[in-house]
Amino acid sequence: MTTLLNRRQWLKAAGVTLAATAVAPRLSRLEAATLPAAPSATSGLVQLSWNENPFGPAPSAQRAMIAAVARSCRYPDDEEQTLLEMVAAREGCPTGQIVLGNGSGEILDAAGFHFGYDKGEIIAANPSYMQLVEAAQRAGGGAVRVPLNARLEHDLPAMAAAISPRTSLVYIVNPNNPTGTVCDAAELKEFVRTVSARVPVFIDEAYLECTDDFAGRTCAGLATSGHNVVVARTFSKIFGMAGCRLGYAVMPEKLAVSLRARMTGSLSLTTIMAGTASLGDTAYVTATRAKIKAGREALTAQAKALGKECTAAQGNFVFMRTGRPVKDFIARMRAEGVIVGRPFPPLTDWARITVGLPEEMEICHRALRKVLG
Ligand SMILES: Cc1ncc(COP(=O)(O)O)c(C=O)c1O
Incomplete structure (x- = not known):
C-alpha cells in the first residue's frame, strides 16, 4: 500500500514547527520559505473524500498568515x-x-x-x-x-x-x-x-x-x-x-x-x-482553476476508459458510476491507499472522488485501474 507524508512529517520537511511559528525573530526565515503543497490525510492515505483543494492556500495568503502571527495579541x-x-x-x-x-x-x-x-x-x-x-x-x-x-x-x-x-x-x-x-x-x-x-x-x-x-x-x-x-x-x-x-x-x-x-x-x-x-490574488485562482480542471478531466477520462459513466461535473471532484455497491468500492480503494467519498443514497453505486495533487492522482488512477479494471 502506498503512503504519502503525514502532516507531522510534512511540517518537519517544511522546516515549520509549532514552536518556530510562535517565535517572532524566525518569521522572516519562514516567510521566505515556500511551503510545499499540503499533504494528504494524517493516516498517510491519499485523502480524496472531503473535496479539499490541496493547491492552496496561495503563497500570498501563507505569507499574510505568517505575518499575522506576531500581531495575534490584537483583536482584528x-x-x-x-x-x-x-x-x-x-x-x-x-x-x-x-x-x-x-x-x-x-x-x-x-x-x-x-x-x-x-x-x-x-x-x-x-x-x-x-x-x-x-x-x-x-x-x-x-x-x-x-x-x-x-x-x-x-x-x-x-x-x-x-x-x-x-x-x-x-x-x-x-x-x-x-x-x-x-x-x-x-x-x-x-x-x-x-x-x-x-x-x-x-x-x-x-x-x-x-x-x-x-x-x-x-x-x-x-x-x-x-x-x-x-x-x-x-x-x-x-x-x-x-x-x-x-x-x-x-x-x-x-x-x-x-x-x-x-x-x-x-x-x-x-x-x-x-x-x-x-x-487580491486573481492569478493564483486562475492557475488553481486550471489545475483542478486538468485533474477533473483526467479522472473523468480514466473512469470512461474503464467503461464507467460520469456526470458533467464542474467542481473539484468527479462523480462516477462504479457499477457496484459504493461501500465495497470505498473498501477496495482504501486497501489501495486512497480514501474516496462516502455513500450518497439513493445513488448507492456512484462514488465521489476529489481532485488531489498530481502525485496523489497517479496513485488514485492506479487504484481505479486495479479496482474497476
Ligand atoms: C456545497 C457545500 N457548501 C458548503 C460547504 C461548507 O464549506 P465550508 O464550511 O468549509 O465553507 C461545503 C463543504 O464541503 C459544500 O460541499
Missing part, C-alpha cells in the same frame, strides 16, 4: 472591516448585505435555524449537501427532498412545483455536491427571479469558482439587486483554505441582520489576513 476589528469592504466591493453591494462566517458552513447553519424555525419547510435536491437542511431539522423544521433529473442535475421545474404554504426556503447547490452538475445559467436565473417572488431562495455557490463560467453562472447579482435571494461562497474550495474556516454570503440587508444574530463565531486575525490576500 479593523482587519475584519477591511475584508468586509473588499468582499462588498467584489460583489458590488453595501457591506450591510454581506455576512462573514467561520466557513460558509456557519452561515448554512444560521440560515437553517432561521428558516427551519417555527416548522418552516426547506425544499432541497436529493442527493445534495445537507448542512442547511439538517440545521433546519434540528430547529424543528421539515424538508422536502426533490430527486435530481436524469442527468443528475437539480430538477428546477419539480422544485418549483413542490412549493407549498409551508415552504420557508428553496435551497439550490450549484454546482451540486455530490454530483458536481451545474444548472443551466439562464434557466436558474429565471427560476430564481420567479420563485423568489414567493419564497426566499438560497444558492450555495461553494464550488462555482471551479467552473468554466463563474461570472455567467453566479446568482449574486440577483441578491444585490433586491431579490429575496442568498448567495453563499467559501474560501475552502478555490482558495484552498478549508482549515482556515472562512466564508461569506450576499443577501438582503434585513435578512443579514437576522442571520448575524444567530451566529456565534468570530474570525481570527490569521484567517482574515489570508482571506484578504487571497481575494
Whole structure:
C-alpha cells in the first residue's frame, strides 16, 4: 500500500514547527520559505473524500498568515472591516448585505435555524449537501427532498412545483455536491427571479469558482439587486483554505441582520489576513482553476476508459458510476491507499472522488485501474 507524508512529517520537511511559528525573530526565515503543497490525510492515505483543494492556500495568503502571527495579541476589528469592504466591493453591494462566517458552513447553519424555525419547510435536491437542511431539522423544521433529473442535475421545474404554504426556503447547490452538475445559467436565473417572488431562495455557490463560467453562472447579482435571494461562497474550495474556516454570503440587508444574530463565531486575525490576500490574488485562482480542471478531466477520462459513466461535473471532484455497491468500492480503494467519498443514497453505486495533487492522482488512477479494471 502506498503512503504519502503525514502532516507531522510534512511540517518537519517544511522546516515549520509549532514552536518556530510562535517565535517572532524566525518569521522572516519562514516567510521566505515556500511551503510545499499540503499533504494528504494524517493516516498517510491519499485523502480524496472531503473535496479539499490541496493547491492552496496561495503563497500570498501563507505569507499574510505568517505575518499575522506576531500581531495575534490584537483583536482584528479593523482587519475584519477591511475584508468586509473588499468582499462588498467584489460583489458590488453595501457591506450591510454581506455576512462573514467561520466557513460558509456557519452561515448554512444560521440560515437553517432561521428558516427551519417555527416548522418552516426547506425544499432541497436529493442527493445534495445537507448542512442547511439538517440545521433546519434540528430547529424543528421539515424538508422536502426533490430527486435530481436524469442527468443528475437539480430538477428546477419539480422544485418549483413542490412549493407549498409551508415552504420557508428553496435551497439550490450549484454546482451540486455530490454530483458536481451545474444548472443551466439562464434557466436558474429565471427560476430564481420567479420563485423568489414567493419564497426566499438560497444558492450555495461553494464550488462555482471551479467552473468554466463563474461570472455567467453566479446568482449574486440577483441578491444585490433586491431579490429575496442568498448567495453563499467559501474560501475552502478555490482558495484552498478549508482549515482556515472562512466564508461569506450576499443577501438582503434585513435578512443579514437576522442571520448575524444567530451566529456565534468570530474570525481570527490569521484567517482574515489570508482571506484578504487571497481575494487580491486573481492569478493564483486562475492557475488553481486550471489545475483542478486538468485533474477533473483526467479522472473523468480514466473512469470512461474503464467503461464507467460520469456526470458533467464542474467542481473539484468527479462523480462516477462504479457499477457496484459504493461501500465495497470505498473498501477496495482504501486497501489501495486512497480514501474516496462516502455513500450518497439513493445513488448507492456512484462514488465521489476529489481532485488531489498530481502525485496523489497517479496513485488514485492506479487504484481505479486495479479496482474497476
Ligand atoms: C456545497 C457545500 N457548501 C458548503 C460547504 C461548507 O464549506 P465550508 O464550511 O468549509 O465553507 C461545503 C463543504 O464541503 C459544500 O460541499
